[in-house]
Amino acid sequence: IKADVSHGRLKPVPDEEVIELYGGTQHIPLYQMSDFYGKGPSLKQFMDIFSLPEMTLLSSVIDYFINHGIEFDQVHLYKDISDAIRDVHVKGVMYKWIEKDMEQYILHGDEIYAVLNRLVNHKKKLFLITNSPFSFVDKGMKHMVGKNWRDLFDMVIVQADKPNFFTDRRKPFRKLDDKGSLQWDKINQLEKGKIYKEGNLFDFLRLTGWRGSKVLYFGDHLYSDLADLMLRHGWRTGAIVPELETEIRIINTEQYMHSLTWQQALTGLLERMQMYQDAESKQVLLEWMKERQEIRSLTKNLFNPQFGSIFRTFHNPTYFSRRLVRFSDIYMASISCLLNYDVNFTFYPRRTPLQHEAPLWMDQLCTGCMKTPFLEEMVHIR
Numbered sequence: 367i368k369a370d371v372s373h374g375r376l377k378p379v380p381d382e383e384v385i386e387l388y389g390g391t392q393h394i395p396l397y398q399m400s401d402f403y404g405k406g407p408s409l410k411q412f413m414d415i416f417s418l419p420e421m422t423l424l425s426s427v428i429d430y431f432i433n434h435g436i437e438f439d440q441v442h443l444y445k446d447i448s449d450a451i452r453d454v455h456v457k458g459v460m461y462k463w464i465e466k467d468m469e470q471y472i473l474h475g476d477e478i479y480a481v482l483n484r485l486v487n488h489k490k491k492l493f494l495i496t497n498s499p500f501s502f503v504d505k506g507m508k509h510m511v512g513k514n515w516r517d518l519f520d521m522v523i524v525q526a527d528k529p530n531f532f533t534d535r536r537k538p539f540r541k542l543d544d545k546g547s548l549q550w551d552k553i554n555q556l557e558k559g560k561i562y563k564e565g566n567l568f569d570f571l572r573l574t575g576w577r578g579s580k581v582l583y584f585g586d587h588l589y590s591d592l593a594d595l596m597l598r599h600g601w602r603t604g605a606i607v608p609e610l611e612t613e614i615r616i617i618n619t620e621q622y623m624h625s626l627t628w629q630q631a632l633t634g635l636l637e638r639m640q641m642y643q644d645a646e647s648k649q650v651l652l653e654w655m656k657e658r659q660e661i662r663s664l665t666k667n668l669f670n671p672q673f674g675s676i677f678r679t680f681h682n683p684t685y686f687s688r689r690l691v692r693f694s695d696i697y698m699a700s701i702s703c704l705l706n707y708d709v710n711f712t713f714y715p716r717r718t719p720l721q722h723e724a725p726l727w728m729d730q731l732c733t734g735c736m737k738t739p740f741l742e743e744m745v746h747i748r
Contacts, residue, residue, distance in 0.1 A: 376429045378672070413686055414587050420451050461502040468509045475510035477702035482511065482518045488709045491520045491576070495531065497590075500524045500546040500561055521556045523570075525563050532567045532594035539565035567599065584701055588686075592693040605694035606701060609676050614699075616668050625665045632658040 385392060394409065412421050424447055431438050454460050464471045485492060496503055503524055507515040516522065527537070539553040542561040556562065556573045571577055577600070584604040585591020595601040616622055632654050639651060666674035674680075677687040690697055696713055698704075 376425050411685070413689075414590075416451065416455070420447070423447055423451070458499065458502075461499065465502065465505055468505065472506055472509050477700070477705060479511045479518075481701055481704050484705070484709065486518055490709075492518055493521045493523070493574075494519050495523045495526050495528065497526055497528055498524060500542055500563070504546070516559060516561075520558045521560065521562065521574075523562045523565055527564060529590045529594055531565065532598070535566050535568050537564045537566050539563070539569060567594075571599075582695075588689050588693045596693050596695075603694045603696075604701075605690055605697035606699070607676075607690070607697050608699055610697070611699040613669060613675060613677060619668075622665065622668055625661050625668075629658060629661045629665060632661070 388394060424444070427443065427447060428438075430436075431443075482492060494503075498506075503522070511518070523531075523539070524542070527534075531537075539556070539562045541549040541551050541553060542563055543549060544561075546561070548563065553562070553565075553569075553573075556570070579600060579602050582602040582604060583592070583595050584606060586606040586608075588605065592603040592605060596603045636651065636654055636658065639647065639654075642648075642651075662680055666680060669675040675684070677684055677690075683691075
């Protein structure tokens with residue numbers, strides 16, 4: 367995002383201004399950008415659904431202050447807005463708004479029910495770990511899946527306080543009755559059909575015996591849901607990325623495929639022909655460079671005119687994309703995508719070419735040979 371907290375606006379910030387803000391360079395030191403959970407000392411990653419209102423509110427307030435000549439300390443402003451958003455969530459205000467209009471905010475989950483029911487019928491054990499309170503989960507799941515949704519799960523854990531649930535051993539499980547009221551029992555086993563609050567993963571593993579790669583856990587947040595489970599506990603992880611549906615639709619369009627193919631062809635031409643330095647060749651190279659840059663921008667803007675794809679910035683994977691690959695074994699737009707596969711289907715990893723393995727020209731994929739194109743042949747590429 368081309369802005370920082372003191373310059374967020376409802377209009378784009380010029381590249382020159384951004385570069386000046388960061389000391390005249392496009393490089394941001396890694397220690398500033400992120401710790402393990404994506405919250406660095408001076409930069410925060412906006413990478414979940416809560417980021418959308420947070421970014422909008424930050425930009426709107428800063429834009430208002432700037433337009434009305436109001437001085438402000440960006441640190442205070444960011445903290446106040448973040449605290450306000452946190453309170454709306456933690457104090458349950460957001461849940462109450464959603465519960466008043468389930469039809470508006472929560473979709474019916476016929477396909478979700480089909481996935482869960484299919485897994486149960488194949489003797490898979492299902493569990494739900496969520497940070498939301500029981501009342502919200504119960505109403506939401508009844509709306510999505512049906513009134514008997516709890517029959518699908520071997521155990522349900524609410525207000526889990528992820529990601530602390532995965533690392534903090536101190537909080538014990540507490541049982542809730544059917545009305546959501548806390549019980550005083552000491553938890554020595556996790557019973558099917560019961561609702562539990564808080565707890566921690568270490569007690570969960572001890573009481574269930576579900577360990578390692580036999581467990582596949584799905585979540586929609588790379589840090590809060592998946593990172594600890596993969597790196598510390600060896601679970602298999604699946605990331606839910608709703609934006610993937612739109613991205614796949616775009617990359618399957620004729621416009622995208624044509625633009626990408628020609629962009630790769632131009633890149634190959636520039637690499638192979640740059641040794642020709644006569645006046646005519648230099649002019650052709652300049653035209654190719656200009657056209658390549660135009661196509662790069664066009665291809666990026668097909669996804670989003672402001673930020674492009676969430677998975678790729680021009681030819682490089684985004685930081686989100688790299689974290690996604692690191693913390694998830696598989697990712698999909700919705701868990702309902704599993705309906706396209708048999709329950710025992712095995713997903714094998716794809717071999718991604720390294721730079722020294724990747725062919726420069728598409729015809730090498732078929733022939734394996736190193737062809738050097740000539741300028742007079744290039745007129746036929748289009």
